[in-house]
Amino acid sequence: MTEFTTLDLVGTITAALLTVMVLSYLLGDNIFFRFAVYLFIGVAAGYAGSIAWHNVIWPGLIDPLVSQELAGFLQPSNIVAVIVPWLLTILLLLKVSPATSRYGGLPLALLVGVGAAVVVGGAISGTLIPQSLAAMGTLTPSTLLPQAGEELIVWLERIISAIIMLLATITILMYFRFTTRRGVTGEARRSKLERIAAVIGQVFIAITFGVMYAGALAATVVILIERIQFLRDVVSSLLTG
Amino acid sequence: MWAAAAVGSGIFVLLGYFIDYEVxxxxxxxxxxxxVLLAAxxxxxxxxxxxxxxxxKVSEQEKGWPFSALLILAFLVTLIMGLVFGPDNQISLLLFNYIQLxxxxxxxxxxxxxxxxxxxxLVSRRRDPFSLIFVVVALFVLLGTGPTLGASDGDGYVLLRQLRNWIAQVWASGGARGILLGVALGAGLTGLRVLLAVDRPYGD
Incomplete structure (x- = not known):
């Protein structure tokens, strides 16, 4: 049996009570659920703030300021590392007041521009290129030609699987097509082939979401079982002393 | 002016992904x-x-103000503990382990x-072929995850298990690749609209 210190005992009982409070939402919205959720938001927000302070703001803004001599601020490297970030921070803080918020546009524009570039760069180098290469790789001769000693049925299964994967990718992209012309009533105008491909794409989307849904449901059921087991362990530990 | 700052900074960051030039x-x-500093x-x-x-909400005693008071108290206690002692100290970890987790x-x-x-x-309200496919595939994959289909040795079970794995690893993988590519194209285009100053969420 688990040995509890007093602090662990109080913490474990608190955790069990909070778990029951959250699960009480199954009976409908109630004050216990709200208590647990508001407490959670407060703690999560405070924890996020303390992590941002210790990992970003202190080493990036405060520490360079307090560790420099006055003359050191005029060096070009310190202007980039200390003065400009402080100016941008002060401009961003001006966003708090409606009277001064128009001066806070520059840091916001910088943040949005860099964020957009990271999104575009990440989408190209992290998804578009690798996934396109992987899709193309399903049709290379080394993948499609029969291997030495391979049974016909295994080779056929490999070919059919490669075709299905490619068909799924292409038809879903045709369903997602962003640049269709619109008719007079605003509906998307597609050719007959595009309409057929879009329907096949929707079938593949339904299959994919079905598999994802099953995976998510199985994972959350495991967590539900773990929580119930935790509650059972706490109650049995308390009852047996 | 703000658009110039957004476009200029964005283009340099984007170029850095593809051009290996020191400047x-x-x-x-x-x-x-x-x-990163500005985000923090x-x-x-x-x-x-x-x-x-x-x-x-607390000062005007609006409906549900005690919950707001609780939120403020929890926020300040966690933040002050984190700021003074660091996020890895014993009390912050206790709050994390016994409340947040x-x-x-x-x-x-x-x-x-x-x-x-x-x-x-979904089954009861939206009865179309795509919903039917979604539900049938989900049920089949769930049954295959369970012990009856997932661990039995009979020929029928093995065949069903292989069919389940084929759907999950081939049909759904191809579909997931298509969805991923579609999402990446959409995200990339949205980012490009910001970089070309067509969308200006920071104001003019």
């Missing part, structure tokens, strides 16, 4: 550092906003019930 890489690093400061502005919204796990556990309810609602 561009250095400029990209500087811009990224500034952005923006987080604190968000936390300040959270505090003021709930403080006004169980509530997060509890919410995830609730999701199991609500996902199941949403599945039943």
């Amino acid at each position: 561009i890489l250095t400029l990209r690093l500087i811009l990224m550092r500034w952005s 400061v923006a987080l604190f502005l968000g936390l300040f906003n959270l505090l003021t919204v709930h403080w006004s 169980p509530v997060e796990a509890g919410l995830m556990a609730l999701l199991a019930v609500f996902l199941a309810v949403a599945g039943f609602r």
Whole structure:
């Protein structure tokens, strides 16, 4: 049996009570659920703030300021590392007041521009290129030609699987097509082939979401079982002393 | 002017992904550092906003104000403990382990019930071929995950298990690749609209 210190005992009982409070939402919205959720938001927000302070703001803004001599601020490297970030921070803080918020546009524009570039760069180098290469790789001769000693049925299964994967990718992209012309009533105008491909794409989307849904449901059921087991362990530990 | 700042900074950061040139890489690093600092400061502005919204609820004693008071108390205690002693200190970890973790796990556990309810609602309210395919595939994959289909040795079970794996690893993988590519194209285009100053969420 688990040995509890007093602090662990109080913490474990608190955790069990909070778990029951959250699960009480199954009976409908109630004050216990709200208590647990508001407490959670407060703690999560405070924890996020303390992590941002210790990992970003202190080493990036405060520490360079307090560790420099006055003359050191005029060096070009310190202007980039200390003065400009402080100016941008002060401009961003001006966003708090409606009277001064128009001066806070520059840091916001910088943040949005860099964020957009990271999104575009990440989408190209992290998804578009690798996934396109992987899709193309399903049709290379080394993948499609029969291997030495391979049974016909295994080779056929490999070919059919490669075709299905490619068909799924292409038809879903045709369903997602962003640049269709619109008719007079605003509906998307597609050719007959595009309409057929879009329907096949929707079938593949339904299959994919079905598999994802099953995976998510199985994972959350495991967590539900773990929580119930935790509650059972706490109650049995308390009852047996 | 703000558009020029957004476009200029964005283009240098984007170029840094594809061009291995020292000036561009250095400029990209500087811009990224500034952005991370600004994002952290923006987080604190968000936390300040959270505090003021709930403080006004408490001071005007609006409906549910005791919960707002609880939120403020939990926020300040956790933040002060974290600021003074660091996020890795014993008290912060206790708050994390015994409050944040169980509530997060509890919410995830609730999701199991609500996902199941949403599945039943889909069957009862939206009866089209795509919903039917979704539900049949989900049930089949779930049955294959369970012990009856997942661990039995009979020929029929083995065939069904192989069929389940084929659907999950081939049909769904191809579909997931298509969805991923579609999402990446959409995200890339949205980012490009900002970089070309067509969309200006920072104002003019």
